[in-house]
Amino acid sequence: MKKRLMFAYLCILFPLANYLIFQSYPVLFTFAISFYDYNLFSQDRPFIGLKNFESMFNDWLFWHSLKNSLVLAFGLVIISTAVSFFISIFINSLPKLLKKIIRIVIFIPPITPQVGWSIIWDSLLDPVWGYTNQIVGWFGLGPYQYLLDPRTAIYWYVLLAIWSSTGYQAVVLLASMDAIPQSYYEAAKIDGASSWRRFWRITVPLLKPTIIFLLVIRSIYAFRFFTPIYVMTGGGPGYSSYVLPLLSYSVAFKYWRFGAASAINVFLFIIIFSLAILQIRYVTRMYESK
Amino acid sequence: MEGKITNKGINRLKTIKLSKIGILTFQLVIFVVLLIFFLFPYAYMFLGSLKREWDVMSLPPKLLPREWYFGNYAALFNEAHFDIYTRNSLIVSITVTLSSLFFVSLAGYSFAKFKYRGRETIFTLLMTSLMIPPESTMIPMYLIMHTFGLVDSLLALILPSLVSIYNIFLIRQYALNLPDSLFESARVDGCSEFKIYYKIFLPLCAPVLAVAATYTFLGTWNSFLWPLIVLTTWEKYTLPLGMVFTSSFGGTPAMAMRLAGATYATIPVVAVWLLAQKYFQKGIHLTGLKG
Numbered sequence: 001m002k003k004r005l006m007f008a009y010l011c012i013l014f015p016l017a018n019y020l021i022f023q024s025y026p027v028l029f030t031f032a033i034s035f036y037d038y039n040l041f042s043q044d045r046p047f048i049g050l051k052n053f054e055s056m057f058n059d060w061l062f063w064h065s066l067k068n069s070l071v072l073a074f075g076l077v078i079i080s081t082a083v084s085f086f087i088s089i090f091i092n093s094l095p096k097l098l099k100k101i102i103r104i105v106i107f108i109p110p111i112t113p114q115v116g117w118s119i120i121w122d123s124l125l126d127p128v129w130g131y132t133n134q135i136v137g138w139f140g141l142g143p144y145q146y147l148l149d150p151r152t153a154i155y156w157y158v159l160l161a162i163w164s165s166t167g168y169q170a171v172v173l174l175a176s177m178d179a180i181p182q183s184y185y186e187a188a189k190i191d192g193a194s195s196w197r198r199f200w201r202i203t204v205p206l207l208k209p210t211i212i213f214l215l216v217i218r219s220i221y222a223f224r225f226f227t228p229i230y231v232m233t234g235g236g237p238g239y240s241s242y243v244l245p246l247l248s249y250s251v252a253f254k255y256w257r258f259g260a261a262s263a264i265n266v267f268l269f270i271i272i273f274s275l276a277i278l279q280i281r282y283v284t285r286m287y288e289s290k
Numbered sequence: 291m292e293g294k295i296t297n298k299g300i301n302r303l304k305t306i307k308l309s310k311i312g313i314l315t316f317q318l319v320i321f322v323v324l325l326i327f328f329l330f331p332y333a334y335m336f337l338g339s340l341k342r343e344w345d346v347m348s349l350p351p352k353l354l355p356r357e358w359y360f361g362n363y364a365a366l367f368n369e370a371h372f373d374i375y376t377r378n379s380l381i382v383s384i385t386v387t388l389s390s391l392f393f394v395s396l397a398g399y400s401f402a403k404f405k406y407r408g409r410e411t412i413f414t415l416l417m418t419s420l421m422i423p424p425e426s427t428m429i430p431m432y433l434i435m436h437t438f439g440l441v442d443s444l445l446a447l448i449l450p451s452l453v454s455i456y457n458i459f460l461i462r463q464y465a466l467n468l469p470d471s472l473f474e475s476a477r478v479d480g481c482s483e484f485k486i487y488y489k490i491f492l493p494l495c496a497p498v499l500a501v502a503a504t505y506t507f508l509g510t511w512n513s514f515l516w517p518l519i520v521l522t523t524w525e526k527y528t529l530p531l532g533m534v535f536t537s538s539f540g541g542t543p544a545m546a547m548r549l550a551g552a553t554y555a556t557i558p559v560v561a562v563w564l565l566a567q568k569y570f571q572k573g574i575h576l577t578g579l580k581g
Contacts, residue, residue, distance in 0.1 A: 252429055
């Protein structure tokens with residue numbers, strides 16, 4: 001018996017240690033140093049209380065980044081979920097072979113490295129050399145500046161985020177649709193319900209937990225959206241496409257002001273962690289409905 | 291009226307047939323639109339990688355190369371150090387995946403098949419890490435690496451990722467469905483605990499281990515932010531970093547070469563994932579989870 005117990009504890013020892021060192025300690029430490037003027041290259045690291053948060057909330061770049069992150073979040077969540085919903089319905093109605101193919105195809109953008117497609121789109125959206133202006137030209141639409149226009153840059157990032165994440169959502173929705181027992185539909189058919197009615201009364205309500213789950217993970221994704229912006233415009237032109245994770249990175253690893261950056265990270269952490277709690281709630285609901 | 295073939299009846303048949311063809315055409319059109327929308331950038335990437343630099347910068351922009359050129363790929367290795375980046379990425383990804391599989395399967399086994407005090411508490415505690423955004427932990431992690439002199443080392447990339455909590459969850463789910471009798475009878479036969487794990491549990495977990503391995507490998511291979519923070523010299527760069535910082539030999543960004551780099555990094559990922567699809571169907575089905 002004793003040997004068994006020891007073995008069981010030994011098994012979880014390493015993951016637990018890893019968790020404590022690389023997860024819980026860093027989170028606590030981030031909260032802690034947000035109260036200090038912690039600069040990596042200076043010996044003087046005084047405790048300054050809420051000063052970091054004060055200057056953060058007084059910084060126009062913080063609010064600008066927050067606005068951009070929110071634009072990403074709302075744009076992505078609303079449009080991407082709607083689009084993936086319609087796509088999944090469409091795919092569900094396809095004949096088997098087409099269904100198989102398209103399921104794989106739409107899942108390719110989500111699994112390819114973000115740096116990969118960032119480079120591709122960077123080239124495609126170039127106002128002069130990029131092919132996109134050629135294509136829109138066919139429809140008689142003028143050449144656009146895309147990411148080089150400070151007013152529209154962030155909206156093109158929303159489009160890119162949609163492009164790269166819709167596939168995943170559609171596949172999850174399809175899986176949830178597949179999980180609905182055929183017997184429900186058959187019973188409704190016998191009762192004389194039209195396919196429209198069957199859709200609205202059976203499919204949609206049962207998909208609700210999945211949809212909400214997808215809404216939540218999309219919003220988390222939006223607040224963590226960093227790599228494409230860093231790779232393509234670096235937050236520019238100027239600061240027009242700055243988002244919160246990028247701001248945190250710049251402050252921390254360009255200016256080495258860990259205290260100030262940690263304040264931003266605390267802010268981000270609270271938002272994302274709250275969303276993640278929601279996510280867990282809806283994941284469990286999602287599986288209960290299966 | 292029944293059984294009589296009327297003009298009205300024939301017309302109705304024609305309308306039904308036409309609308310069926312209409313629907314099919316509509317489906318095909320949307321199908322093709324979706325195909326193009328999601329795959330066009332990759333086609334552009336591949337074709338662009340086969341262009342010369344002046345070709346990418348010529349007006350009007352054309353999709354197909356004006357002159358087919360395979361030299362970009364050679365340049366990736368000869369000039370842009372992609373051999374080193376690939377090596378680094380492989381070292382990190384493979385080490386992380388193998389070690390992760392080992393620790394994760396042990397932990398999943400322990401959580402699913404053993405009873406002990408604090409089991410549920412510890413498991414829930416570990417699960418909370420799934421809600422922690424990695425960005426929030428980067429600064430202290432950097433400081434840890436700084437303290438131990440591990441900044442700008444591959445070890446700094448490997449150590450934090452040795453355990454994947456999500457995979458522990460997957461394995462535990464899967465293991466809960468395995469019959470206890472298998473393990474009990476082995477114990478009665480006098481097998482040591484580790485042997486039971488090694489000879490019975492692991493083989494049984496093959497499908498879910500394949501899923502976990504694929505997730506871990508791809509996640510590590512594609513990871514960008516942490517390597518960006520912790521690596522400072524190009525000799526240590528992993529592939530994603532190398533791709534981004536492959537710029538210019540003379541000031542202007544080498545776009546065709548960058549596209550070649552993107553192709554080089556993207557194709558293996560897609561290939562691995564397509565191959566893993568076989569196991570995904572099996573493994574996911576058995577855990578009752580998806581995605």
